[in-house]
Amino acid sequence: MKPLMLHGHERAITQIKYNREGDLLFSSSKDNKPNVWYSLNGERLGTFNGHQGAVWCIDVDWTTTRFMSGAGDNTFRIWDCETGTEIDKAMGHNCEIFIMDVRNVDESLSQADPILKIPIIGSRVSSMLWGALDETLLTGHENGEIIQWDIKTGKKLQTAKEHENLINDMQMSKDSSMFITASKDHTAKLFDSDNLMLLKTYKTERPVNSAAVSPILEHVVLGGGQDAMDVTTTSARVGKFDSRFFHLVFEEEFGRVKGHFGPINSVAFHPDGKSYSSGGEDGYVRVHNFDPSYFEYGFDY
Amino acid sequence: MPVADDIKSSWADEVELEGGALPPSTEVRENGFKIVTDYKYNEDEKKLKIVRTYKIEKRTVSKSIALRKTWKKFGESATDKPGPNPATTIASEDVYMQYVTSKEEDNKPEDESSIDKLKSLGDKSVVRCRTCGQEHWTTKCPWKDTVLIGGKLPDDKKGPAVTTGFTNAETGKPGGSKYVPPNMRDGAAKRTDSTNMARRDDTTAIRVSNLSESTTENDLEDLVKPFGPIQKLYLAKDKTTGACKGFAYIHFKFRNDAAKAIQALNGHGYDHLILNVDWSKPPTHSNQ
Known part of the structure; x- marks a missing residue:
């Protein structure tokens, strides 16, 4: 496969995300400007300029009309996808979950009150997901805990403590019945999103920064590498900066793809499952279209 | 010199002047390809002609995607021309997925069974360890990394350095001996011999x-x-x-x-x- 290298960022990529149809790919980095790209040809559609700090997480809505980004300048901002203009921003606080109604978002957002505030006591939240039917909220914590929250009441429903270290990333499977976590404790784990039951564990020998489940095959992809601060002391060959493909069920690694010069911070499957992207500490996003051999590859069992 | 005044510039200079203005970039579309030709100067003031060839593909997509394709570029891409900007989008070299198989692990039990088969043939001498002379492969010898036990090896093969090195060799116990550097071990005696040979060659x-x-x-x-x-x-x-x-x-x-x-x-x-x-x-x- 011939990957497209998207070089729109000056610093390490923090997160990449496809929209629902997969024609657009959003990327954020530690510089202040999230980018949006056409995933097919790698053409940059635009940049969202306005943040004053590293952008840590991004998301796009179901219809690809609104784009949201949360950054180190203590704000989250909502943008119009088509024009790249900022609709409004709101200030966050020290580790609290805000749930805000943005269905009819306009300039009054900064004055609006959140419909629910969940103060987090104890370990901080490092990743977050909507549960099935948007009735619950899943949070991954710095101590490896996963908590399921009830949106209506703001109460903890369930807690699972399967990871021993910070949870870097959580991603849903296509039907939202399972989610995969990527943790600093060198493993990625697959959970049932309803009862937080641990289903599978994918073991590696380095911190896992991101993990994604293929929408069409029983595959998961893990991206990782050692901590960014240790990168300069190791060569690319030793650092193992490749994306690693595991079988979903058998927990066994079956393939690797090289390319990045630093740890991979975020991986995402295209919603059609025929390509995947990875964003790394080296500031590049790489869009890979799978070769036919990937689809023909049969797992021996 | 009035003549010199008349000649405004030499022919060599004229060429230089001509080069000053860059030809406009052209875009040709023919049978499914878009060919863009650009001219620019590089750092050495040399004129460069850049020809980029794009393949134009038509895809049938849903309405919402088609609509999004018509969106105007914004932010830092606002000034980009249609199509990927080579400054931000780079086609990189081919990479391949390296398939990892667990074949080696599968082979292990097979290996064992093949030994069993050989054993069942009744011929005891088929598998014999070269180190200790017992019935297993040399690579699986429990003593392969330690001192060789009880004088199975002919004395003449032992180098002088080896026999002085340790006394445990005669006790027949693999454990208990202190660390012996690889080149001092018994198995290494042959190797030192061969290096001596090489030196003799020299x-x-x-x-x-x-x-x-x-x-x-x-x-x-x-x-x-x-x-x-x-x-x-x-x-x-x-x-x-x-x-x-x-x-x-x-x-x-x-x-x-x-x-x-x-x-x-x-x-x-x-x-x-x-x-x-x-x-x-x-x-x-x-x-x-």
Whole structure:
């Protein structure tokens, strides 16, 4: 496969995300400007300029009309996808979950009150997901805990403590019945999103920064590498900066793809499952279209 | 000089002036390809012509995607032309997925069963450890990394350094012996022998230096052949250019011949240079 290298960022990529149809790919980095790209040809559609700090997480809505980004300048901002203009921003606080109604978002957002505030006591939240039917909220914590929250009441429903270290990333499977976590404790784990039951564990020998489940095959992809601060002391060959493909069920690694010069911070499957992207500490996003051999590859069992 | 005033510039300057204005970039679309030709200057003030060829593909997509395709670029891409901007989108080299198989693990039990099969044949001598003489592969010998047990090895093969090294060898217990460096172990005795052999070889070797760059192996052979039969001939050559690096090693069959060669060739004028010939010295990094 011939990957497209998207070089729109000056610093390490923090997160990449496809929209629902997969024609657009959003990327954020530690510089202040999230980018949006056409995933097919790698053409940059635009940049969202306005943040004053590293952008840590991004998301796009179901219809690809609104784009949201949360950054180190203590704000989250909502943008119009088509024009790249900022609709409004709101200030966050020290580790609290805000749930805000943005269905009819306009300039009054900064004055609006959140419909629910969940103060987090104890370990901080490092990743977050909507549960099935948007009735619950899943949070991954710095101590490896996963908590399921009830949106209506703001109460903890369930807690699972399967990871021993910070949870870097959580991603849903296509039907939202399972989610995969990527943790600093060198493993990625697959959970049932309803009862937080641990289903599978994918073991590696380095911190896992991101993990994604293929929408069409029983595959998961893990991206990782050692901590960014240790990168300069190791060569690319030793650092193992490749994306690693595991079988979903058998927990066994079956393939690797090289390319990045630093740890991979975020991986995402295209919603059609025929390509995947990875964003790394080296500031590049790489869009890979799978070769036919990937689809023909049969797992021996 | 009135004539000189009339000539405003020489023809050479005119060319320079012409080059000052860049031809406009052109875009040609023909049978499914878009060919864009750009002109620009590089750092050395040289004019560059850049031709980019794009394949135009038509895809049928849902309405919402088609609509999004018509969106205007914004932010830092606002000034980009339609199509990918080569500054931000780079097609990189081919990469391949490396498939990892667990075949090696699968082979292990098979290996065991093949031994069992051989054993069941009744021929006990099929599998025999070379180290301890028992019935298993040498690589699976429990004592392969430790001192060899009870005098199975002929005494003549033991090097002098080995027998002085430890007394535990006769007790027959693999454990309990202190650490023995690999080159002192029994199994290494043979290896040191072979290196000794290699060194003995070196005694018939001579080093020829100050050779000219154009020297080839054939030239060298012609040069040293008259002195006696040659075992090996090595001419140091540059990896990329293939030119001689100026020195060579020649291994003669007999030391006498080598001595003769040194005597005759040292100081001999060869291809405008004076040769420097001496015995080949053993590599300095060896510790013996």
